[in-house]
Amino acid sequence: MSETHRARPGVDPASAPPSDVPRGPGGRDALVRRRVFQTPLLRRVVYAVVFELLAILFTTGILAALGNGGGPSLAVAVVSSTVALLWNIVFNSVFETLERRLGITGRPWWVRVAHAVGFEGGLIVFLVPAVALILGIGLGEAFLIEAGLLVFFLVYAAVYAYAFDSVFGLPDSAARAEA
Template identity: 45%
Template sequence: MSPILRRILYTVLFEAFGIVIAGLGLAVLSGAAVFDTGIVAALSSLVAMTWNLIFNTLFEFWETRQTTKGRSFARRAAHALGFELGLTVLLAPLLAWWLDVTLLQAFLYDLTLVVFFVIYTFLFNLAFDKVFGLTASAK
């Protein structure tokens, strides 16, 4: 499979399964209708993908101006934390508004989603590589 096709397939499958699982999980946690949580999960996915593009562009702009080159553990940790904090700031109000809950409750739902997506990403990558094989860079 070509690298571009692999990336597209990965993204489509990752987001589709993530939206379904997150939507069902939010329904269980919040007691809201699956339809409502499914829509907010899809909107959250769109926000996350858009934020990823914006954040990585800004991060790389900042990174090019640093005297120390490379991506140390500290820089990678700062990148991950910055991304997740920014995403939380964006998603908590959306969750609060859409699910008609307090901002605190929405923040707790969002933290649950963060933990879920760390585990989901790890497991999804394992499964994806088992089914479609490793990329050339990993062989």
């Protein structure tokens, strides 16, 4: 069943008019009841920009609450988001090339775990020295801050993805898989 011809509860699918309402997680209608993103690229750009803007706000707030000044906290947040975006591009390019060369298809769970560990490990390698330098602290303290932020962002990323999909609907690839 295509995304625009979904069955509605209590309605015979054969007689129901097509729906152009995007679907969210669990097959529910998205909160924005129309298609907002005309291309997958636009959806990814909006997703990443909003994610990182909120990440900057959260990181600044968390670091300020830990007793760091607003300026240094904001600097760490902006540097962290910039590094994360750039590392994401580089890491995913290398990772996907490696997948192709090794003939890995379908992204089984162990590949997803390797991807997450490699990505987050790289972020820690890049960000611990940057955090230490910006905040004027030792590498050990910077590592603890980064470890705490890593845990926060694992939860934040999952909640953000669910909320984004609930508001705007699933991407076409996931929506087709649920149809």
